[in-house]
Amino acid sequence: MLDPVIASRFQFAVTTIVHIIFPVMSMGLAPFLIYFTWKDIRTEKAVYEQLRRFWTKIFAISFVVGTVTGIVLEFEFGTNFAAFSTAAGELFGGPLAIEGMMAFMLEATFLGVFVFGRDRVGNVLYMVSAVAVGVGTWLSAVWILIANSWMQTPRGYELVTEGGQTVVHLTDPVAAYLNPRFGYMYIHMQNAAVESVALFMAGIAAYYVFRHHVWGYQVEHVSFWETTLKIALVALIITAPLQVLHGDMYGRHVAETQPQKFAAMEAVWETESYVPEYLIAVPTDLGDITDPRAKELFGLGIPGGASWLASGGDPTAEIRGLNSFESEAPPVAIVFWAFRAMVGLGFWFILLAFWGGYRWWRGQLFEDDLLHKALMGSTVLGIVAVEVGWIVTEVGRQPWVIQGVMKTSEGVSPGLTGTEATVTLAGFVIVYAALLGLYSYVVVRIIRAGPPGSDELETVDVPERERETPSGEVTTDD
Template identity: 75%
Template sequence: MIDPVAASRFQFAVTTIVHIIFPVMSMGLAPFLIYFTWKDIRDGDPVYEQLRRFWTKIFAISFVVGTVTGLVLEFEFGTNFAAFSVFAGELFGGPLATEGLMAFMLEATFLGVFLFGRERVSDAMYFVATLAVAVGTWLSAVWILIANSWMQTPRGYEVVVENGQRVVHLVDPVAAYLNPRFPFMFVHMQNAAVESVALFMSGVAAYHVFRHHVWGYPVESIAFWEKSLKVSLVALAITAPLQVFHGDLYARHVFETQPQKFAAMEAVWETDSYVPEYLIAFPTSIENLLNPRAKDIFGIGIPGGASWLASGGDPQATITGLNEFEGSPPVAIVFWAFRAMVAMGFWFITLAFWGCYRWWRGELFEDDLLHKALMGSSLLGIVAVELGWVVTEVGRQPWLVQGVLKTSEGVSPGLTAAEATFTLVAFVVAYTLLLSLYTYVVARIIRAGPPTGDELRSVTDESPDGTGPGEPTPATDAESGEVTVDD
């Protein structure tokens, strides 16, 4: 049997790692769907209607699965972390409840119109529905990140004793909800979601473009995939540099507010100055892999880079070592996750400018090496998001609420080792199956490709002359041309 604290932490980690995939897809797709809908309504170009319909399918399945897995996470606060819920419920419960009342209800109200109402409502109403669903998706992130950011930099509260238990009282909602960490987390997370979807979209599009232009394989609606590749590259060229730039500001904020986490990110154990920032690092032994120390790591780095990053420009700045703090997080996990995430960030910039350069040269659809790189990187954006959350959550340990409540103190007191182990195994199995099913469905959608010309002409309502749904009207039959996309 596994210790209840360890099992609860691992169970929450597993459910979070799987769950975050679905909000990333839905939040990242939201701006694309607004653009596709706007272009479809304004220009009437069938390619944009294809884009809207195709990516709406993936948005819908991601939204549904994300809603279900998100509710499970909230239940875990009661089953596995009841002590934390009692301690911080007054402050933590508010944002979660508001997320359900404001953001989720907004999405749910307009989701039916967005998914099924294109032929039933006016263009203006449909665009309003699209905006409402997209805004609701992002509002969900606002309230979830308010709750999590408060755990990182708690403000606007006081700890009192009620019935013999320490509990948090909310005394300043503005200070608590607009705590110093929130703007950094929100910008970084939302930009990462759009960047991840841009990478996914470009990878899928590159696969079909590669088959058609390089291998000569006949691909139906190749114009759809070419447009997908171009749109995703534009988004990647905007989000990838922004993510690295904002990440620099974010890391500086972490140094100022959570110096222990920053020390773990850089594997600094003894307080030191002129600490290097390793861009590429290799352990010189198994011990250094499992217990890295900056001075013992072999790598390529910038002398004084970590000190410069922490201080905002002073390579001689002092970084407080982990030995100065009470307890320390699992340094190996934080250090290597941070390195991998940063490396991916710079690789995404390389991909973006490589693709844009080929586009400018008129060789975007013929560069097979670029296509292979995009295909191989299609899921790396989501991996980078996962690693970012690992740094965020593992780097805060041993604290559940930074400096206020330790993780070991927040676990449900009545939870036994047998119960924790059983639910952990059950959740691992269930979430593995769920993720496999989601992957299968999305793969089926991608293999099926965009709707054809006949599907684009079909309507869901009965036409005025009495023909049924999806059947061409006599006027359409008389037309000599079809709405198709050139191969």
């Protein structure tokens, strides 16, 4: 049986890796759905109603599965990390409770109107429901990331002894909730969600456009997929460069506030200057895969790039090595290779965005088969980038569950046995794999069914409104 600390960490990792897919889809789709609803109401063009209805189905299923998998994560704090919950509950529990009472309820309340109420409410209320669902979705991320960012850069607290146990006491809610990491995490996560959905939409649309324009198959509703591809490209052109630019600032912040994590990201063991930033790294021998060290890697790198990132512009700046820290190092191989994957994907997304934009500008967007294949191959890579980004964030913080305050081994439930932790880990792997498989099956079915045809679109009763004719007479329209 596994050690309860290891098993608990694996269980939380598995549930988080699967769960994060669904919030990414719902948060990323939210601004698109608001836009589609606004265009549908304003222009009354069938394509925008098709876009709204089609993507709302995927949003709804993502919301439902995300709710189910997310609630379990909160229970795991009590079952597997009871010591952490007891010590940090005063600060950590508040944001999670507010997320459920405020953001989730706002989203859930108006989701019913948004999904089922188009022919039952007027345009104004329906538009309000779209915005409320989007705001609720993004507010959920606010409170979740407040809790997580505090674990990365804890502020506004003091350690006190209650009943013989050291606990975290909240002294300054503003400092705690608006800690230095929150802004970086929120912007990076929300932009990543929109970027991921833009890639997802572009990849699916590229498949149907490719079949129609390149292979010559008759694709039903091809104009729907052409419009989808264009809208996704616009979003990608905006979000892809922003993600890399903001990532540069985020990396500098990590170097300042979590230097040990930054050293693991760059595999720097001894304190040194002029550290290269490897964009592509290849181990010189197989042992370097599990124990990478910057000086022993061969690859494409920017001389002084890591030093430049850490300092904000000085390629000769010194980076503190892992051997200089008193606490044990994070699992360096996982952090190092995950960071390389995240950065590499980020630059690939920029290339895709401007490649597509250039082809669109040249009037060749629908004929470039190589671009279509690249977009199809990148359909889920945005979600992959989010996953490896969170691996860097969470694994890089180890051995701390609260940076500099409590180690992960100290936060595990004291009465948890290795047998209990291992059995539940196996059960969670099976259940979450099944949920992910079912979700994927349903989404594929929705995509294969395609958008509703013009004859399937609901006729919406628009209230009569007065208008004045050129002759000055007042009449009404339906």
